[in-house]
Structures are given as structure tokens and as C-alpha cells.
Amino acid sequence: MSLSFNFPRPTAKVDDLEDLYEAYGVDRSVILDLAGTHETPKTMREGYYGAYHSFFHSCGLIFPIPETILEIMAELGLSLTQILPNFLRYLIAFLVRAREEGLSFGLSEFRQLVLEKRNQQNPGTFLVSPRPGRHVIEDIPYRDQKWREQFFVFKMDRASMAPSGSSSMSDEIRGLIGILRRDRSNWSTFDQARIRAVFAIPEGTDRAPVFGGSEDEAEHSQEGAIFWKISLDHDSDDEDVLGERRPLVSLSPGLGDETVAATRERRQSSEGALPGSSRPRFVPEGDGSLFAAQSDLIFLAGRMRSAGCHLPSLASSVEKEAYAQVAVASSKAFEGARSHQARREEGCRKDRGFDRRLEENSLGEEALMTQMVAQKARIAALEVERDRDIRRASRIARRAIATWYREILESLKDKWTSKKKEVFYEIQLQEVIANIDLLNELKDEGLTGDAELARLKEMEGYCEDLVASAASDWSISELDLPQVSNDSADQIGGSSVPDDSASS
Numbered sequence: 001m002s003l004s005f006n007f008p009r010p011t012a013k014v015d016d017l018e019d020l021y022e023a024y025g026v027d028r029s030v031i032l033d034l035a036g037t038h039e040t041p042k043t044m045r046e047g048y049y050g051a052y053h054s055f056f057h058s059c060g061l062i063f064p065i066p067e068t069i070l071e072i073m074a075e076l077g078l079s080l081t082q083i084l085p086n087f088l089r090y091l092i093a094f095l096v097r098a099r100e101e102g103l104s105f106g107l108s109e110f111r112q113l114v115l116e117k118r119n120q121q122n123p124g125t126f127l128v129s130p131r132p133g134r135h136v137i138e139d140i141p142y143r144d145q146k147w148r149e150q151f152f153v154f155k156m157d158r159a160s161m162a163p164s165g166s167s168s169m170s171d172e173i174r175g176l177i178g179i180l181r182r183d184r185s186n187w188s189t190f191d192q193a194r195i196r197a198v199f200a201i202p203e204g205t206d207r208a209p210v211f212g213g214s215e216d217e218a219e220h221s222q223e224g225a226i227f228w229k230i231s232l233d234h235d236s237d238d239e240d241v242l243g244e245r246r247p248l249v250s251l252s253p254g255l256g257d258e259t260v261a262a263t264r265e266r267r268q269s270s271e272g273a274l275p276g277s278s279r280p281r282f283v284p285e286g287d288g289s290l291f292a293a294q295s296d297l298i299f300l301a302g303r304m305r306s307a308g309c310h311l312p313s314l315a316s317s318v319e320k321e322a323y324a325q326v327a328v329a330s331s332k333a334f335e336g337a338r339s340h341q342a343r344r345e346e347g348c349r350k351d352r353g354f355d356r357r358l359e360e361n362s363l364g365e366e367a368l369m370t371q372m373v374a375q376k377a378r379i380a381a382l383e384v385e386r387d388r389d390i391r392r393a394s395r396i397a398r399r400a401i402a403t404w405y406r407e408i409l410e411s412l413k414d415k416w417t418s419k420k421k422e423v424f425y426e427i428q429l430q431e432v433i434a435n436i437d438l439l440n441e442l443k444d445e446g447l448t449g450d451a452e453l454a455r456l457k458e459m460e461g462y463c464e465d466l467v468a469s470a471a472s473d474w475s476i477s478e479l480d481l482p483q484v485s486n487d488s489a490d491q492i493g494g495s496s497v498p499d500d501s502a503s504s
Helices: 014-023 067-076 085-100 107-113 173-180 192-199 215-221 257-273 288-306 317-445 449-469 486-492
Strands: 032-034 048-052 114-118 126-130 151-155
Touching: 014 032, 067 085, 067 107, 085 107, 085 126, 085 173, 085 192, 107 114, 317 449
Parallel strands: none
Antiparallel strands: 032 151, 048 151, 114 126
């Protein structure tokens, strides 16, 4: 399993590390440090390990980190930074309950109780969920938010990773589940004090696992020393579960330590001599308990003979009675186990239905989220298109108004030029007529040039006054024209009526 996922920028501060020392009882010998600028779970400094602050304040992780946790993580090929808080909560809860009951617990048992899943939201990380019908710890959240932001590093040494002892005790999964379900199995009860107290002591072997079923089963389990061989069910969805044969598990205190040890030794030696053999299943008729007891005696005798062992001496009536009690109690225990298995299978079916509905709801929620994101994107695209259309229409309108004004000004320019030509030609005509009249008067009346010059000068002043009083106003300010904004006027490009001098 490789560590390849996008990692957020760490937000852990010095105060957060100090909080681990003060509030969570981390010893000062454990060296904690903030992650560097370019430091991620994939690129950490040599000799250091990564963790998240949420593992301590919401998952119950402690320093020194228990060796069992590190061993299971190593066997899985994962680091602490690749597991979700959900993964760590289940692992710690199982280890605490197993130690409280005096059981050994490793990767094989962990995989028998949970399914490992890849986290699709954060590729490269993993979470777990209980196998159907094997719920042990209640109320553990499935997902957490922003759990990777407060990332920090710590130095790998004896202070941060200390051994926690070992145990050679073996157990069966059904018995293990029953035992772990007893007492306090709600996640809210796994506080720092309980976790520290459990991991502070080595694993013990003086507590024998008791099958945790109904009251009748508990009563049957106290009738004698019963050693129960359980064939584990192999789930099709767990390809990592090993199919090895497991040793026997004592389900109740028996008739004496010597008898228990002798019986266990005989059964283990017979199993070693006959690998692959399995106990035949009988369908009882009539008194089921009596038939099961007889079949147990026959099977036990056959196994002991086949392994080269000698039958126990049953000369004494006390021994016979004790031996019969063992067989009867064993048959009753099997009957209780069958009824318990039926109830478990019913619960398993209900759990599968619940998981299926939960998965369907999750898929429906994801589909709705996808549709919502698509709708938001569509609305944003429509808003952009609307703004673009408004700007385009505004530009077209301004261009139309500017063109209209330009046409009006061009028409005024043409009229102005024509009028000036008309006035110029009229003036020339009047001058010619005046000259002709002047010559005729000079010829007819015999006038002199000096007298006529004086008269003309008087008329010149008079005509200037008339011209000034009769001047026309050619300004367009009085015209009823549409108004043009400053932007439109700028876009016209400087179109205007040429001055008189240019026209002339």
C-alpha cells in the first residue's frame, strides 16, 4: 500500500504540541515537533514518524505507542498517517477489551472482526467497518472532518515506541466476539485513563475466555470443563483471512487444572496427527442431548485411539460420572451454540440489509451532490452569457445612435456648403448689377467719380449694419435631436461640422 494522496497544509501550532504534553499526559522525553514547510507524511525527516493531533484527542492514542498497534500497522504495510480515525478507534477499542479479558489480539483477529476499505475521498488512506454480524464496539463514527490538518512529527525512540509485553494465549473468533461484547463496549467509555491503564500492564494469561451468549449458555458453560473447536466461517469478501486450524479454547473453568491440561494435550496431539480430519455431523432423533453425548464419547475415543493415546481409566464411578457430565455439558453447549448461531445469522441478514440501505443512501446523496454542483455550474454559465448579451446589445445601441448623429451632421454640412455657394453667387450678381447701374447713371446724368465715391462709402457703412442685423444662427443647439452619452460621443470618433475657413 503506497502513500500517494494530496495532503493539506498543516495547521498544527506549538500550543497544540504543548497541549499533548499538558492535557494528554505525554511524557517530556517524547520529542514532538511541528512539520516543516515541505514536510508531508511521504517526505518526513529521517528518524521521525508522523501523526495527527486528532488521534490523541478523539481516538485515545497514547505515548509510548503500544507495540501491538505498531506491529499490526507494519503487517498491513501502513503508517499512522494512512489510517482514518475510524480505523484507529476500532483497533484501540479491540486491543483494550482483549487485554481487559486477558486475551491476545493480533492482525488475524482484527481482520476477522472488520473489513478494510480504501477511502475514496482521500486516496491513499484506509478505514474499516465491522463485518456483518460481528459488531462489538458501538457508536464509533464512520468518518471525520478535517482530521489531517493538525499534522506533526515525533522522534522514533524508546520514549515514543515502547514494548507492551506479549502473550501466547490463543482464542477463537466467536468466543472472542462474545467476550469483547461484555461489560463496557461503547466507544464513549474508552477514555485516556482506561486506555493508559490497560496498556500499562502486560498481557495476562490467567483469565480464560468465557463464551458470551445467552443466560442458558452461560449456565451450561459452568457445568464442566468444555473445550470447543470452532470452525471459522470464511467470508468471501475477505481474501486475506487465513484458513489455518486454530487451537482449542477453554469456555469455562472445569473439573481441575490437571484434567483440563491433559484433555487439551490429548486433543491437540490428535489434531496434529490427523491434519485435515473433521468431526462428522450427526442429525439426532429423539433425545438430542443423549445422542450428542454418546456421539461425543464415540468421537473422543476414536480420536484418542487413532492418535496412539490410551483411554482414560473409568473404573471409578466418580470418574464415569464426571466423564458423562463432560459429554452432556458439551452436547448442551452445542445446542446453545446452534441457537445462538441462528440468532447471529438473523442479525447478520439484518446488518447486511442495513449496510445495503446505507450504501444506497450514500450513493443517492452523492448523486444529489453531483446534480447540485452541475446546476450551480449551469447557473453560473447562464449568468455569464446573460452579461455578455447585455454588453453586446449596449454596444450595438451606442453604435446605432452614433451613426444617426453622424448622418445628421453630414446632412447639415452639405446644406451649409450649398447655402454658402448660393450666397456667394448672389453677392457676385448684385455687384455686377450695381456696377451696371453705376455706369448707366454716370453715362446718363453726367456724374463725377469723386461724388459717386463718397456716396458709395456712405452706402457701405449702411450695408454693413444691415448685414450684421440680418445674420442667421446656424447652431444645432436648438435642434430637437436625441441625447448622446459621453461614451457614445467618444465612440463617434471626433465627427463634427468643419469650420467656415475649411469649407471656403
